[in-house]
Amino acid sequence: MSLEHNITEAIKTAMREKDKVALDSLRAVKAQILLLKTEAKGAEVSEEQEIAILQRMIKQRKDSFEQFSAQGRTDLADVETAQMKVIEQFLPKQLSAEELETEIRSIIAETGAESMKDLGKVMGMASKKLAGKSDGKSISETVKKLLS
Known part of the structure; x- marks a missing residue:
């Protein structure tokens, strides 16, 4: 439906x-x-x-x-x-902080990102993959935390 x-x-x-x-x-x-x-x-x-x-x-x-x-x-x-x-109620189930961090770690490994220089590459992929499962602010904060 x-x-x-x-x-x-x-x-x-x-x-x-x-x-x-x-x-x-x-x-x-x-x-x-x-x-x-x-x-x-x-x-x-x-x-x-x-x-x-x-x-x-x-x-x-x-x-x-x-x-x-x-x-x-x-x-x-x-x-x-x-x-x-x-x-x-109509959004897909939102990821917990731990699940979000796990997903972003796999995206970082997949893209081969090593530093903040690769922020755009990771954010682009994470935004597409996690659309609807987490808000952009949470994704951004987690990516920055893991890349720094």
Whole structure:
């Protein structure tokens, strides 16, 4: 089943349960997917593109959460946290720090990287291989730690 179909089913469930936060979150995701389809002009939308949309939406909510928390607006920060939890349900299982480090060690061995000079080569491969399984910031931090 496609992500769009799963989102549509979840929207129906949220409507039945009168879950406003889930409904708002899921409608936002569906709108982004439909926008991507419109921009693709009939071309098939890949799973990687759908995952990228979800990751971007989670990042936006994390940024908003941090801003609201810094301003002492816990009411708005709580809404952002709830929306993140709803969206995260549709992402693939995220790698733990240990699993991420193991994956990146194998990528470093595969590319033959030895120092920070090879950062771009490792990051390019890691970003492709680990897309959807970890966020770019975590990947970058781990690569830098292992190459230094």
